[in-house]
Amino acid sequence: MTLIIKYFGMVAEASCKKEEVLEFNNLPVQNLRNDLLKKYPRLATVDFKIAVNQSFVNDNFVLTGSEEVALLPPFAGG
Amino acid sequence: MTLIIKYFGMVAEASCKKEEVLEFNNLPVQNLRNDLLKKYPRLATVDFKIAVNQSFVNDNFVLTGSEEVALLPPFAGG
Amino acid sequence: MKDKKIKNSLVEGPITPEKIGTSIAHHQVKTNIGAHDIFLGQVRADEIDGKIVTAIDYSAYDEMANKVFDEIREAAFEKFDLTCGHIYHSKGIVKAGEICLFVFTSSKHRQMAFDATRFITEEIKIKVPVFGKEIFEDDSFQWKTNQ
């Protein structure tokens, strides 16, 4: 199973990438968050929320594969 | 002493004129109102307020001459 | 009784979308503005007793109307932290679908502009001596009255 992970704004700046594909099996969002914080230590300095398939989810939400996951820093529209 | 009397909207329609000059000496607005209602009976069917020199006054206000008096029906701006 | 400082807020005929676009463009040099709020009044083709309004013929007590528009603008600047405030109202014939009122306020932040445009619009409805004849398809008419 694969996840598309998308990074935006200051999150993209911290990860130095805009998008990547990761291989996973049944994974709670909390675990993904911890994995990404290990992979990109600068993420720890950024306030971000996680959206799955364009909706916010809580950390217990279980990713089963094929989802689009987005790491979203604070909004600045308007 | 002379007063300029201005009529607007449905007041002008009731008096059949837009403006006239009247001769007067010290005259409370109440008396002017009564005089005009006698002169233009159709005015009785119209709700109007009186402004003197572009400000609303009450019926006790005394006109001393040279004022501009306006008979204003309900507003419809906007 | 003339006061040179009083602006003329009355416009002959409808207020065009082009005029509104141009007015917005003029504010792009004011880089301390963060928010604009614009209210537009448009003439409705209301049905009244089976007849459709095709236009409103506006008249005004010009000198007093401009004095009151000015007082309302001044009051808005007193109450709200505005950068700019403009008011235009039509005189003469404005057809259904055309614009008769243009209120435009600008501020650093949005709340002031929202509050100011609403305040100005409400004040105009009750305080400005502008009169309107609703004209029907068959050229008959009735006098419009706010509220």
Next chain:
Amino acid sequence: MKDKKIKNSLVEGPITPEKIGTSIAHHQVKTNIGAHDIFLGQVRADEIDGKIVTAIDYSAYDEMANKVFDEIREAAFEKFDLTCGHIYHSKGIVKAGEICLFVFTSSKHRQMAFDATRFITEEIKIKVPVFGKEIFEDDSFQWKTNQ
């Protein structure tokens, strides 16, 4: 995951005054409209730690942003008696003095348009995944954050 019904509310670069004028003009055929309220967000040349903002570079999570713009517009139609409701937000570089947000609602009566434009604008600020980099004269930048 694509839904053809979702409009694209994102515009490349600044929203021009001409576009706003044209959009207003398109509403003149709708003769049941009596009131429009338009909110415009304009980029400010703020001074931050002695440096002047010259532009904001906006980016967005496009699909989610358009989905949320659509939800906000739907919610506005549910809450208020609107004839029309439009939202446009810039992506990319918008210079100080230029317009980055255009919210436009129309209704029979003014209160609905005032309330709807304000509601939509507040919702956009908190719910839409749009990100902004404030760019300074010396090409340094900082990330903008609402509230």
